[in-house]
Amino acid sequence: MARVGRAQKVGKSQLMEQERVKGDTYSGNGPDAGAGTALMRDVAERAGVAISTVSRALANPDRVSQKTRDRIIAAAAQLGYTPNAVARNLRKGSARLMMIVLPGPFFSGASQIIPGVLEGVAATLAAEGFNLMIANLDRSEAVERHILDLAYGGTIAGSMTLASYLPQQGARSLVGAGLPLVGILQDVSGQGVPSVVTNDRTAMRDATARLLALGHRSFLYIAAPPDNYHEHERFGGVQAAIAAAGLPPAAVQRIESGDSFQFGLQAGAATAESYLRIPPAQRPTAIIASSDDAAIAFMGYVTRAGVQVPGDVSVLGFDGATVGAHLAPPLSSLIQPARAMGNEAARLLLAQLSGAKIPSVVTLESTLAERGSTGPAPTR
């Protein structure tokens, strides 16, 4: 019953420039390196029972006599037996792997929202014995096809998406794959996908109302790109508060720059530059940023130019980046429950798997943390 490891072809390691390589080399784990190649049939043989009995002993221990079960467990342990999950998945028609589709790179800026969501998702899934696979949706057709292959090819049991665009090709689509699906951060319930979101609009409205209560009457809003769902919601919240206070829409000036939501830092710096060109007496007294990155970069830029925060200008961020609390001054921000959203999304996914009815939208609250970058409007 000879079994060998995976086949090995000859290949070549491509190395990058600007790197050093230690002299000696490593040959990889050759064929037969692993000891864990024992099969169920080996366990059966060793325990002197049929394969099916082994299968039962492992899956339904109570349907096998105590004695044989012990023998089987012992044999399995001795052989270091591990069930082949691929064969099991094929047989059972389902995998224990979830996919999460990200809209692009997930390591820009300091807000940590996406890592936080991932962390929450992974934790909840792990508790149920599910694994998490990540896929990046960078708008190439190849990637889109790949994602659909995964969805239709039995590899995954369900999927989450942080993107508002859902991949589709011809008759195939992520929505139509018959798999549990959940949107996170973006509300895609309009496309029939249950979603976990935060209350961007009302959170922003309330925070703006708070700034109004502090005496601010002139605002600068640092926008994310206009096609962004969050953008619409967040700016809408600002406008709502302004209107409710009886101020004209022009009380808030919306500044847009950059063409990706990831570029918050640049947007913040660019906005600061514009801000500094305004004669001091006419400057808005409060900055509302659509992200902490934008807020931090704005604050850094104007601080270096000698502007006092919050003495001359208040700055409010959105995200609740941990690092914000450690700046000078500490950044006031709307804290998104990133990890909790991840937890909840995973829960909804698992609930769908078990056929439960689930809400089409779950909203978790973002909460205002007034730390130090916001204060009373300056008197002029």
Added chain:
Amino acid sequence: MARVGRAQKVGKSQLMEQERVKGDTYSGNGPDAGAGTALMRDVAERAGVAISTVSRALANPDRVSQKTRDRIIAAAAQLGYTPNAVARNLRKGSARLMMIVLPGPFFSGASQIIPGVLEGVAATLAAEGFNLMIANLDRSEAVERHILDLAYGGTIAGSMTLASYLPQQGARSLVGAGLPLVGILQDVSGQGVPSVVTNDRTAMRDATARLLALGHRSFLYIAAPPDNYHEHERFGGVQAAIAAAGLPPAAVQRIESGDSFQFGLQAGAATAESYLRIPPAQRPTAIIASSDDAAIAFMGYVTRAGVQVPGDVSVLGFDGATVGAHLAPPLSSLIQPARAMGNEAARLLLAQLSGAKIPSVVTLESTLAERGSTGPAPTR
């Protein structure tokens, strides 16, 4: 030839506190919701050929006549056929899925090193048609077993680890699973695992030498936990530079706080507190932090206390967090090539898969970015 979707049991969605749920509910994708359930046999039937011919037409197009191939492709397209990857994996004995083991939560702080590494890994793997699965190694035996099950169960084709501890249980171990394995950030080549690291020690030594050249003679080093590989290397580099300059070891004071590398922000703040208790004339003139988080928090804290950076004290970080460039002053730091390390690790993994010899250690350079938080030592 009736086929049904996955089985559905009745379950219940557990909801969190502090959340609102939109009224209507979503029933999930029930059985038979997907159209993509066509099998190879269906394609064969429609094209009027044998299953094996379909398999060949899809895998080795040149071993099938032009005419039948076209018929098959057309049939597959019409049916929206997607090959079942699970069945293929079982048959071929290999999967196209890589695992990356993280030592714990990966969303703390602002340094973005781990997200950056993940991004690089995912990008390189995706280009080769491989997927990325993430696993968190939080030191529970259950998790460890789970990871080993994945490694031994045919689910994954290889693994990377950001942890220095490699899971093992009895006879099974990640190293012994016979799978390609690569360490990232941590040098685990001593355990026989090829590793991709950065030159912590020499980078830190050179950066310290630079501070010495700026006239600094008294240093405070904000440490990571002592069991951390980076910590040893980085502090070693500082000490080496101090010694090379002919200064006594006491020229650098090492401050340790917190018990996890993730808690850099807290460590920085705590260190700042200690720093402020030192009489101004006796304060070290340069702070060297083992992470940007620590550096940022230190800088924020002392700035709020009225200390000038870099006028009174220079601050140097390690990581190259993007946000650092946008602070006041911009943070000087050693920029880790996080994404490149991810790329390289994935490359090494794939190279092992094809049986190539690969280096046991690949070192990518961290580069010093002098931005604004470091400057000449104050004259007293």
Added chain:
DNA sequence: TTGTAGGCGTTATCAT
């Protein structure tokens, strides 16, 4: 309680 046998969907070997 245990064993036998068939099949999950694909690939690969062997004939034809």
Added chain:
DNA sequence: ATGATAACGCCTACAA
């Protein structure tokens, strides 16, 4: 060039 057939490793009626 194409078709029949036997695995891949496991689970699960069904039979004993």
